[in-house]
Amino acid sequence: MGISGLLPLLKSIQKPCSLKNFKGQTIGVDAYGWLHRGTVACAIELALDKPTLKYAEFAISRVKMLQAFGVTPYLVFDGDALPSKAGTNAERRKRRVESKKLGLELYRAGKVSQAHQELQKAAEVTYQMARQLIEDLKRLNIQYVVAPYEADAQLVYLEQKGIIDGILSEDSDMLVYGAKRLITKLDQYGNCIMIDRADFALCKDISLAGWTDDMFRRMAILSGCDYLPNINKIGLKTAYRFVRKHKEAQKIIRMIALEGKLVVPPDYLERFLQAELTFLHHRVFCPLRQEMVHMRELPRALNAEDMPYLGPYVEPDTMIGVACGDLNPRTKEALFPKSASTSIALAENRRQVVTSAVKCLKSSKSIESFFGLKRQPLAELDPNSLTPSHSQQRVLEHNRNASWIAREVSSAPPQLRRTITDIPPPSSASRTDRGSFLARAAKVSEYQPPKRQRLCSDTPGGDFLSDDAERSHFFTSPAPELSPLVQKKMRNNKKARTARFDIFSDDSVDDVLLSLSADMHATANPVPGLVEKDVAPHEIAKNTCPNVDSGVSPNSSPPPVQDLSPKKDGSPTTEAASFDEEDGDGKDLDPDAQAEVEPFEDLLESHIRMQKSLHLTSFAYQSPPSGSRRIDLQQQRSRTERRDYSSTTFIAQSLAKQQAALRSLPKTDKTNLVFRILQIVETTPSNVIQNALIARVIQL
Structure with missing residues (x-):
């Protein structure tokens, strides 16, 4: 039966899935649930005490379906009646007797369909039927166990010990016992619903965030369970409000009584505590210790002898016989199936x-006899052949009020x-080999959940932190540049603009500039003897503005290609030119070149102007021109293309002029800082950091 309304209340965290999601796992199954569903097909036969095995065939078909999906089934059967559940069992037994009486009356009246509906409610699964299914499981080598009392507590205990990975049942009591993962609503195609205990905090109908297992258990007991009926007009949501506000069982029941709106029975608090202890310390069979134990160990303040509602203790030898199905769980006598x-x-x-x-x-019969002409025309028949005989009339009169039921007839x-x-009757060979049974029953599940996907991709070539790595592997590759129309839509869309997230660099510009102070003195006073290489300063500008070559005259000679790969000792092969060198007096330089050198401010202005023009032409959106306006834009573009920057930019100057321009500047802290920044720009692969450094040069 379970907790009424609990599964609909947790509908927001129910995950539709299939049995293929549990491939390779061991799933515990409530066997009596399958047997009850199997009695639907043979309810009339069971009520009339006719021999049938349809209930076992249904359970075996479900077992084979689990095996077809790669799931290992582990069936658990109910045992003896629990004393705490005596009131519920008596009420159910009374309802079954009434339904059977009404169903047989409808059957005798010829109302077979209505009788079948009533007799389904009267069907009861007996130990003999469970024993018959156990014989099928032995032949299929399927693991099973018979619980000492309730199968719900046995399944949760097996899950806690790691023997099974989940529970397949239609009973919501599993969640109250503490099941971690419940699989329910299984259909004939393998589709089902999974409820994970870890998702309780995500429930939308009620907020279970911060709730403990004790609070959830008290809410279920207060709303009504198999061990304690609920107080009138208290359902799950009302119980949820009381438990959320007061938490403790004594305080909850005291506040309900003080409000005076609901009638609380005199012994309700005592029975409530008994139901809670039943959920906590239910007796189960431990395959590892091979004896009956409590699902949770009893605290020192409690004594098992003072709790008769948990059921009596059973000796280990007898308990093993009950667990393997050889003994009746109630009478502890030998139990044999009706048919071997x-x-x-x-x-x-x-x-x-x-x-x-x-x-x-x-x-005995030839094949030609099956193809002969057997039909006789209706006109040739004797009229008396259509009239029933006296014996046939007596049979029809006797069965006038009886119904005609289709039944299987052997050919x-x-x-x-x-x-x-x-x-023939069963023999002693049907007894279970207890050694092999206990070994398979105590086998821990070997299923290992798949590992989570790695955050970073695997680096080809071995070492992740190698010197050849140019960018962080923790981030995906940059997305391709969007078209101007898409960029315009994103600018107008506030949601898309706020959802965008870009990572520009692992380091900030301020951290780079702060690191320059340590190397300032070494840059202003380089080590003597450093050999100067023929490195043109326009290489620095080329790293700063990668597209600057578009403005260079085609007549200018291309700069020499330099090897910027790092050496083994970590120093770059391209050495920076120093201000204080032996040939720094300008004797080897052309005297006309010193007079024609432009100031450094003009150099920076030209760089910034060209950079802005390149950004405007690359990223600014322009509507397609039409008519005369298109001709004017083409003429303006041609004039812009004909503009020659060779006479005004620092890049187009000769090597001697560039070196003289750098040496002609006064030796101050700012010039040394600018020279150091240009060195960093030359060796920095990130364009974003290059642009930020040049912007800081302009501020200086």
Whole structure:
């Protein structure tokens, strides 16, 4: 039965899934739930005490479906009746008797459909039916265990010990016992619903964030469970409000009584505490210790002898016999199935019977006899042949109020027909090998959940932190540049603009500039003897503005290619030119070149102007021109293209002029800082840091 309304209340965290999601896992199954569903197909036969095995066939079909999806089933059967559940069991037994009485009356009246509906409510799963299913499981080598009392507590205990990875059941009591993962609503196609205990805080109908297992258990007990009926007019949501406000059981019941709106029975608090202890310390069978234990160990303040509502203790030898199905859980006597042959054996038996019947027909009848003309025209029939005989009239009169029920009839000859009652009685060979049973029952699940996906991609070539790495592997590759129309839409869309997230650099510009103070003195006073290489300063500008080559005259000679790869000792091969060198007096330079050198401010202005023009032409959106306006824009573009920057930019100057321009500047802290920044710009691969450094040069 479970907790009424609990599954609909947790609908927001129910995850539709399939059995293929549990491939390779061991799933515990409430076997009595499958047996109850199997009795739907044979409710009339069970009410009339007719032999049938349809209930076992349904359970075996579900077992095979789990195996087809790669799931290992572990069936758990109910045991003896729990004393705490005596009131609920008596009420259910009374309802079954009434439904059976009404169903048989409808059946005798010829109302088979209505009788079938009522007899479904009256169907009861007996230990004999469970024993018959156990015989099928033995033949299929499926693991099972019979619980000492409730199968719900046994399943949760097996999950806590790691023997099973989840629980498949229609009973919501599993969540109250403490199940971590409940699988329910399984259909014939393998579709089901999973409820994970870790998702309780995400429930939308009620807020379970910060709730403990004790609070959830008290809410379920207060709303009504198998061990304690609820107070009138208290459901799950009302119980949720009381538990959220008061938390402790004594305070909750005291406040309900003080409000005076609801009637609280005199012994309700005592029964409430008993129900809570039943959920906590239920007796189960431990396959590892091979004895009956409590689901949670009893504290020192509690004594098992003072809690008779948990059921009596059973000795280990007897408990093992009950667990493997050889003993009746209630009477502890030997339990044998009605037939030693299971549904699988019966199917093989029917196949053999039909085969032997066909052989007999082939030997006694020729094939030509099946194709002869057998129909006689209606006009040629004797009129008296259509009138029933006296014996037929008596049979019709006797069965006038009876219903006609379709039933299976064997096509085999009478001498080859066998019924279930003809099968010989079981022998001692049907007893379970307890050693192998306990070994398989205590086997811990070997399923390992898949590992989470790595945050960074695997680096080809081995070492992740290698010197050749140009960018961080923790971030994805940059997205391609969007078209101007898409950029315009994103600028107008506030949601898309706020959702955008860009990572420009791992280091800030201020951190780079602060690191320059340590190297300031070494840059202003370089080590003597440093050999100057023929490095043109326009290489620095080329790193700063990668597209600057578009403004260089085609007549200018290309700069020499320099090797910027780092050496083994970490120093770059390109050495920076120093202000204080032996040939710094300008004797080897052309005297006309010193007079023609432009100031450094003009150099920076030209760089900034060209950079702005390049950004405007690359990123600014311009509507397509039409008509005369298009001709004017083309003429303006041609004039812009004909503009020659060779006479005004620092890049187009010769090597001697560039070196003289750098040496002609006064030796101050700012010039040394500018020279150091240009060195960093030359060796920095990030364009964003280059632009930020040049902007700081302009501020200086």
